[in-house]
Amino acid sequence: MNSHGGLEPVPRRSTAALIADQLRSAIMYGHLAPGDQLGETDLAAQLGVSRGPLREAMQRLVQEGLLRSERHRGLFVRELEAEDVRDIYVARLAVERASCELVMRGNRGEALARLTASLEELVQAAETGDRTAMSDADQAFHQTLVSCSGNRRLERMAQTLLVETRMCLTVMQDVYPEAAELVDEHRKLLDAITEGDEKQLLNLIESHMLDTVDRINTTGPAAIRRSTSAQN
Amino acid sequence: MNSHGGLEPVPRRSTAALIADQLRSAIMYGHLAPGDQLGETDLAAQLGVSRGPLREAMQRLVQEGLLRSERHRGLFVRELEAEDVRDIYVARLAVERASCELVMRGNRGEALARLTASLEELVQAAETGDRTAMSDADQAFHQTLVSCSGNRRLERMAQTLLVETRMCLTVMQDVYPEAAELVDEHRKLLDAITEGDEKQLLNLIESHMLDTVDRINTTGPAAIRRSTSAQN
Amino acid sequence: MNSHGGLEPVPRRSTAALIADQLRSAIMYGHLAPGDQLGETDLAAQLGVSRGPLREAMQRLVQEGLLRSERHRGLFVRELEAEDVRDIYVARLAVERASCELVMRGNRGEALARLTASLEELVQAAETGDRTAMSDADQAFHQTLVSCSGNRRLERMAQTLLVETRMCLTVMQDVYPEAAELVDEHRKLLDAITEGDEKQLLNLIESHMLDTVDRINTTGPAAIRRSTSAQN
Amino acid sequence: MNSHGGLEPVPRRSTAALIADQLRSAIMYGHLAPGDQLGETDLAAQLGVSRGPLREAMQRLVQEGLLRSERHRGLFVRELEAEDVRDIYVARLAVERASCELVMRGNRGEALARLTASLEELVQAAETGDRTAMSDADQAFHQTLVSCSGNRRLERMAQTLLVETRMCLTVMQDVYPEAAELVDEHRKLLDAITEGDEKQLLNLIESHMLDTVDRINTTGPAAIRRSTSAQN
DNA sequence: GTGGTCTAGACCACT
DNA sequence: GTGGTCTAGACCACG
Numbered sequence: 001m002n003s004h005g006g007l008e009p010v011p012r013r014s015t016a017a018l019i020a021d022q023l024r025s026a027i028m029y030g031h032l033a034p035g036d037q038l039g040e041t042d043l044a045a046q047l048g049v050s051r052g053p054l055r056e057a058m059q060r061l062v063q064e065g066l067l068r069s070e071r072h073r074g075l076f077v078r079e080l081e082a083e084d085v086r087d088i089y090v091a092r093l094a095v096e097r098a099s100c101e102l103v104m105r106g107n108r109g110e111a112l113a114r115l116t117a118s119l120e121e122l123v124q125a126a127e128t129g130d131r132t133a134m135s136d137a138d139q140a141f142h143q144t145l146v147s148c149s150g151n152r153r154l155e156r157m158a159q160t161l162l163v164e165t166r167m168c169l170t171v172m173q174d175v176y177p178e179a180a181e182l183v184d185e186h187r188k189l190l191d192a193i194t195e196g197d198e199k200q201l202l203n204l205i206e207s208h209m210l211d212t213v214d215r216i217n218t219t220g221p222a223a224i225r226r227s228t229s230a231q232n
Numbered sequence: 233m234n235s236h237g238g239l240e241p242v243p244r245r246s247t248a249a250l251i252a253d254q255l256r257s258a259i260m261y262g263h264l265a266p267g268d269q270l271g272e273t274d275l276a277a278q279l280g281v282s283r284g285p286l287r288e289a290m291q292r293l294v295q296e297g298l299l300r301s302e303r304h305r306g307l308f309v310r311e312l313e314a315e316d317v318r319d320i321y322v323a324r325l326a327v328e329r330a331s332c333e334l335v336m337r338g339n340r341g342e343a344l345a346r347l348t349a350s351l352e353e354l355v356q357a358a359e360t361g362d363r364t365a366m367s368d369a370d371q372a373f374h375q376t377l378v379s380c381s382g383n384r385r386l387e388r389m390a391q392t393l394l395v396e397t398r399m400c401l402t403v404m405q406d407v408y409p410e411a412a413e414l415v416d417e418h419r420k421l422l423d424a425i426t427e428g429d430e431k432q433l434l435n436l437i438e439s440h441m442l443d444t445v446d447r448i449n450t451t452g453p454a455a456i457r458r459s460t461s462a463q464n
Numbered sequence: 465m466n467s468h469g470g471l472e473p474v475p476r477r478s479t480a481a482l483i484a485d486q487l488r489s490a491i492m493y494g495h496l497a498p499g500d501q502l503g504e505t506d507l508a509a510q511l512g513v514s515r516g517p518l519r520e521a522m523q524r525l526v527q528e529g530l531l532r533s534e535r536h537r538g539l540f541v542r543e544l545e546a547e548d549v550r551d552i553y554v555a556r557l558a559v560e561r562a563s564c565e566l567v568m569r570g571n572r573g574e575a576l577a578r579l580t581a582s583l584e585e586l587v588q589a590a591e592t593g594d595r596t597a598m599s600d601a602d603q604a605f606h607q608t609l610v611s612c613s614g615n616r617r618l619e620r621m622a623q624t625l626l627v628e629t630r631m632c633l634t635v636m637q638d639v640y641p642e643a644a645e646l647v648d649e650h651r652k653l654l655d656a657i658t659e660g661d662e663k664q665l666l667n668l669i670e671s672h673m674l675d676t677v678d679r680i681n682t683t684g685p686a687a688i689r690r691s692t693s694a695q696n
Numbered sequence: 697m698n699s700h701g702g703l704e705p706v707p708r709r710s711t712a713a714l715i716a717d718q719l720r721s722a723i724m725y726g727h728l729a730p731g732d733q734l735g736e737t738d739l740a741a742q743l744g745v746s747r748g749p750l751r752e753a754m755q756r757l758v759q760e761g762l763l764r765s766e767r768h769r770g771l772f773v774r775e776l777e778a779e780d781v782r783d784i785y786v787a788r789l790a791v792e793r794a795s796c797e798l799v800m801r802g803n804r805g806e807a808l809a810r811l812t813a814s815l816e817e818l819v820q821a822a823e824t825g826d827r828t829a830m831s832d833a834d835q836a837f838h839q840t841l842v843s844c845s846g847n848r849r850l851e852r853m854a855q856t857l858l859v860e861t862r863m864c865l866t867v868m869q870d871v872y873p874e875a876a877e878l879v880d881e882h883r884k885l886l887d888a889i890t891e892g893d894e895k896q897l898l899n900l901i902e903s904h905m906l907d908t909v910d911r912i913n914t915t916g917p918a919a920i921r922r923s924t925s926a927q928n
Numbered sequence: 929g930t931g932g933t934c935t936a937g938a939c940c941a942c943t
Numbered sequence: 944g945t946g947g948t949c950t951a952g953a954c955c956a957c958g
Contacts, residue, residue: 007258009280010250012767015956016755018242026239048241050957052748056755059712063756065852069710084848090794091849098790152780153787153860156761157853244535247934248523272946282935284516287947291480291520292527297620301478304942306946316616322562323617330558384548385555388529389621479948504932514949519933536932536956736954751955768934768954 019047019057027066027077028163029132030170034079038067064160085168086213092161093209096142099149099158100205104198111148115190118144122186126179134182135169141186168216175215251279251289259298259309260395261364262402266311270299296392317400317448324393325441328374331381331390332437336430343380347422350376354418358411366414367401373418400448407447483513483521491530491541492627493596494634498543502531528624542631549632550677556625557673560606563613563622564669568662575612579654582608586650590643598646599633605650632680639679715745715753723762723773724859725828726866730775734763760856774863781864782909788857789905792838795845795854796901800894807844811886814840818882822875830878831865837882864912871911 023043026032044054058075061067068078080088103111118141125133139162146158169176177185185208192201258264276286290307293299300310312320335343350373357365371394378390401408409417417440424433490496508518522539525531532542544552567575582605589597603626610622633640641649649672656665722728734754740747754771757763764774776784799807814837821829835858842854865872873881881904888897 007254007263007275007278009278010247010254012247012250012281014765014767015242015244016758017765018244020759022239022242031239043239046239046241052751052956055748056752059752059755060759062712063716063759065849069713071710087847087849090798090847091853094790094794094850098786102786151783151786153761153783153857154790157787161849246533246535248526249533252527284519284934284936287516288520288523291523294481295484295524295527297617301481303478304945304947319615319617322566322615323621326558326562326618330554334554383551383554385529385551385625386558389555393617516949517947534932538932770954 015049015053016056016060019049019054020060022047023057023061024064024066024163027061028166028170030167032077034077034167034171036077038075038077040074064163066160066163080164080167080171082216084164085216088161088164088168089209089213092142092158092165093206095154095158095161096145096205096209097202099146099151099154100193100201101198102149102151102154103145103193104196104201106150107148108193108196111145112190112194114144114148115141115193119183119186119190123183126183129179131176134179135166135176138182138186139166145189172216175212177215247281247285248288248292251281251286252292254279255289255293256296256298256395259293260398260402262399264309266309266399266403268309270307270309272306296395298392298395312396312399312403314448316396318445320393320396320400321441321445324374324390324397325438327378327386327389327393328437328441329434331378331383331386332425332433333430334381334383334386335377335425336428336433338382339380340425340428343377344422344425346376346380347373347425351415351418351422355415358415361411363408366411367398367408370414370418371398377421404448407444409447479513479517480520480524483511483518484524486511487521487525488528488530488627491525492630492634494631496541498541498631498635500541502539502541504538528627530624530627544628544631544635546680548628549680552625552628552632553673553677556606556622556629557670559618559621559625560609560669560673561666563610563615563618564657564665565662566613566615566618567609567657568660568665570614571612572657572660575609576654576657578608578612579605579657583647583650583654587647590647593643595640598643599630599640602646602650603630609653636680639676641679711745711749712752712756715743715750716756718743719753719757720760720762720859723757724862724866726863728773730773730863730867732773734771734773736770760859762856762859776860776863776867778912780860781912784857784860784864785905785909788838788854788861789902791850791853791857792841792901792905793898795842795847795850796889796897797894798845798847798850799841799889800892800897802846803844804889804892807841808886808889810840810844811837811889815879815882815886819879822879825875827872830875831862831872834878834882835862841885868912871908873911 023032023038032038038058040051040054040058044051047054058067062069062075066078067075069075118137122134122137122141125137143155143158143162146154149155176182185204189201189204189208192198192204255264255270264270270290272283272286272290276283279286290299294301294307298310299307301307350369354366354369354373357369375387375390375394378386381387408414417436421433421436421440424430424436487496487502496502502522504515504518504522508515511518522531526533526539530542531539533539582601586598586601586605589601607619607622607626610618613619640646649668653665653668653672656662656668719728719734728734736747736750736754740750743750754763758765758771762774763771765771814833818830818833818837821833839851839854839858842850845851872878881900885897885900885904888894888900
């Protein structure tokens with residue numbers, strides 16, 4: 001915090017980075033829906049920037065895979081097929097599994113502190129019943145988990161994957177688990193970290209990811225689920 | 233909030249404004265103490281900016297009166313005399329009294345909502361006993377009050393005055409009221425707004441300001457207190 | 465006065481402060497009109513200074529609120545909406561009301577002497593019929609009034625507000641009162657101070673401010689006027 | 697292949713994407729070395745494009761983390777610390793481990809065919825002793841491995857990580873293994889896939905990654921290695 | 929292409 | 944030596 005710690009460098013991010021954040025946010029919350037075209041004139045006006053930095057920001061999202069570029073047609077929000085949903089969760093599993101391993105062998109204390117706070121947010125969101133707040137807290141929990149790994153590259157990968165996860169959830173809201181279950185699953189993850197039970201933690205994170213895939217698509221992903229579980 | 237509201241213009245403040253905020257904060261929390269010289273080379277390095285924008289930011293604070301300029305010597309954090317303390321609170325009284333009047337005749341509903349939230353923060357801070365948090369909440373309450381007036385000029389004046397108030401408090405910590413009393417005084421202010429009792433509100437805000445002056449300096453300010461009270 | 469030969473310290477104010485004064489003057493007299501962009505290259509050439517100090521001076525005016533900064537676009541003279549006019553006069557009322565109170569309980573003798581001189585200037589200006597001279601004298605009267613309060617912070621606030629007042633007047637010249645009325649209103653203020661009638665003084669200063677608002681905007685502000693008057 | 701005469705859609709990728717490829721290549725081969733500044737005027741001239749698309753391409757690489765942006769200074773090739781090297785290999789391990797799992801449970805036949813071809817390239821490069829060719833073949837092998845997973849997101853992550861791996865190797869050439877060892881390690885990976893021994897494959901890929909980290913930094917990472925191995 | 933913004937480096941004045 | 948001042952040059956954004 002700057003509030004009590006004295007003088008810190010002023011945080012100055014480039015305009016393109018700020019715009020990219022705005023766009024990522026808009027995609028995440030479904031304000032820009034899959035398939036939507038991003039008209040640069042309109043967007044530039046809405047964001048209060050000129051087209052140059054806007055185009056640069058959009059290229060960032062193209063690189064991330066959140067936007068799709070059609071030459072001489074424009075840029076569109078990427079549409080997710082069933083196959084993508086599976087890919088996303090499998091990739092998340094890879095990233096978060098590695099993060100879990102690093103957390104268990106790294107600064108577990110810091111992780112516990114930060115994740116306990118994140119869980120608290122999730123509990124509060126669950127109490128209000130606000131689905132968006134719950135999703136926000138869910139996402140924040142996982143972002144914190146990966147952040148605790150201390151591996152910047154895993155963090156960057158997770159950022160994009162979590163936005164894509166939100167895109168899935170926004171479209172198919174019925175697959176989102178009940179509040180109680182959501183809190184419970186995350187609490188179990190935190191418990192495993194507390195107890196230092198790495199094997200248990202890895203099993204839980206795997207279930208956490210693959211159960212969702214199952215919930216969304218009951219054919220095929222089941223196979224993935226079974227075989228992947230077999231590895232332990 | 234950007235979180236749920238779709239696309240908003242990206243907030244892009246000038247570097248000088250950001251630096252000014254940092255410096256104001258540092259002065260407010262006493263990290264830059266009254267009388268300290270602001271070496272531009274060091275500061276620029278600490279803040280990660282070059283001397284140009286830093287100098288521009290410092291000129292902003294000179295204009296505000298938080299810094300004092302000595303030609304060819306440098307810039308120093310303004311030192312507050314006893315006289316200044318009285319001036320600050322009298323000026324705050326002028327600003328906040330006007331704000332109170334505007335609030336009572338303006339959108340009282342919005343004011344009630346925002347101030348209730350601010351009071352809640354103050355209560356929580358009081359519970360923890362964290363003096364800095366209490367001061368933060370105290371300051372935020374008054375900033376909100378003036379903000380509810382809808383008068384930008386009063387807001388700008390209040391900003392500087394509140395920073396100066398913090399400088400006073402940082403130096404003379406013993407004059408700060410007990411947690412219970414602090415909460416109580418603010419709750420009374422809120423009550424008066426709730427009940428629409430303007431006369432009562434003005435009396436309270438006046439006591440709130442002048443009591444502090446009395447607490448700091450028991451001679452002279454008493455006279456101010458008495459005569460000013462006589463106006464109603 | 466310095467002219468009688470006594471050696472006084474050279475008033476070596478910083479270059480930025482001198483430039484800021486020049487700019488403030490130019491804005492006040494409408495030489496730099498609301499909405500005008502301040503091209504730094506041109507201005508630097510005209511003022512015979514380099515861009516560095518000029519930029520520092522301009523940041524002072526940004527802090528005062530006389531200039532508006534658009535990132536990567538430049539600095540512009542602030543444009544005043546009808547809302548701003550009301551805000552300015554309400555803020556002036558807050559500052560001058562507090563000043564009046566301090567004057568009545570402070571060194572009333574000095575105030576009488578200085579304000580009598582100021583009134584004399586106003587009378588002379590009124591006789592010539594020079595509107596600019598009248599505005600200058602009007603402004604000087606109020607600056608003196610606040611200065612007599614002995615409160616530096618009120619003085620600083622008043623300085624900016626008076627410049628903004630001039631901006632209003634420059635734009636809408638037709639609202640400025642007749643010479644006779646102008647002199648009369650100020651004479652009444654002085655009379656109330658002479659007689660030590662604080663209540664009367666406060667009523668007069670309030671009318672003095674709010675009548676102008678009414679004159680500029682006859683719809684809505686009337687309501688403000690009425691309700692505000694009700695406070696006494 | 698396209699050479700047999702069938703008409704295929706022209707791969708009309710956007711200009712920004714093509715430029716990004718060029719830049720990525722230049723960074724990978726060390727033509728643009730870590731710490732180098734990318735002057736946009738010069739680069740635009742060298743690449744025969746205008747600054748617009750070039751800037752868009754560079755923003756893609758910023759997003760990937762290959763470039764670092766310093767506001768109002770320019771863009772620089774990211775410099776890799778020892779910490780980064782470890783992060784890169786740990787992240788690669790996460791991605792390639794997941795890919796291995798998917799390959800073993802997916803179309804193993806196609807993987808075998810493609811990886812056998814890749815290994816052959818590596819053998820030939822080893823025979824010539826050309827270090828660049830060896831690195832190219834090494835990289836291609838792993839790219840193929842991840843590609844066989846059929847997970848686009850893992851592929852995208854791997855792309856950046858492999859470029860970063862090359863940056864490491866370009867800087868510290870002495871850590872690169874002997875030709876014979878390099879071929880041997882990859883042949884063992886292929887063997888494990890042929891035999892369908894998933895457990896063995898995962899052990900091998902883990903050693904493949906972490907041995908390199910050990911080779912680069914012999915202190916500390918050893919601990920990482922040991923504990924990570926403990927997971928199986 | 930123009931102009932705003934920031935950085936870097938040099939010179940001068942004061943302590 | 945340090946701060947005050949100015950110039951040169953590059954990046955950044957807008958039209």
